[in-house]
Amino acid sequence: MDATIQEIKERQAGDTQDYVLLDVREDYERSEFNIGGIHVPLGDLMGSFDKLASHKDDELIVYCRSGKRSAMAGQLLRQAGFSNVRNLEGGMIAWQAS
Numbered sequence: 380m381d382a383t384i385q386e387i388k389e390r391q392a393g394d395t396q397d398y399v400l401l402d403v404r405e406d407y408e409r410s411e412f413n414i415g416g417i418h419v420p421l422g423d424l425m426g427s428f429d430k431l432a433s434h435k436d437d438e439l440i441v442y443c444r445s446g447k448r449s450a451m452a453g454q455l456l457r458q459a460g461f462s463n464v465r466n467l468e469g470g471m472i473a474w475q476a477s
Contacts, residue, residue, distance in 0.1 A: 380465065381446075381465060381467070381468040382466065382467050382468065384468065384469060384473050384474050384477045387414075387440065387467065391414075397438065399438065399439050399440070400440050400442065401439055401441045401449075402415075402443070403420060403421040403443050403452045404421075404444055404448070405420050406418075408443075408444060412471060412475065414442070414474065416442075417431070419431070421448045421451065424452055425455060431461070434461070435460060435461050436462055436463065437463065438465065439456065439464045440465050440466075440467055441465070441466055441467065442467035442470055442474075443471070444472060445471075446466055446470040446473075449467060449470060450466045
């Protein structure tokens with residue numbers, strides 16, 4: 380199930396840090412606007428599974444610009460054994476519009 384912008388904003392406002400954000404956009408996109416979290420561009424993701432291993436059982440909310448790359452990243456993460464991966468619906472385009 381995808382994570383919604385509203386859900387994440389509410390969780391951030393309540394200081395609920397029981398999840399991990401993962402930004403899979405390119406460096407230049409992240410420098411323009413980001414909501415925090417770990418940054419691993421999609422092209423580097425498969426080589427970064429070791430870096431992310433400590434989050435294998437955490438709720439991992441993946442985001443990108445529109446939600447397409449993060450959906451692909453979610454599939455890769457699930458195939459690598461990450462058990463609780465969610466895609467941020469609409470990505471940063473939707474976040475900034477909300």
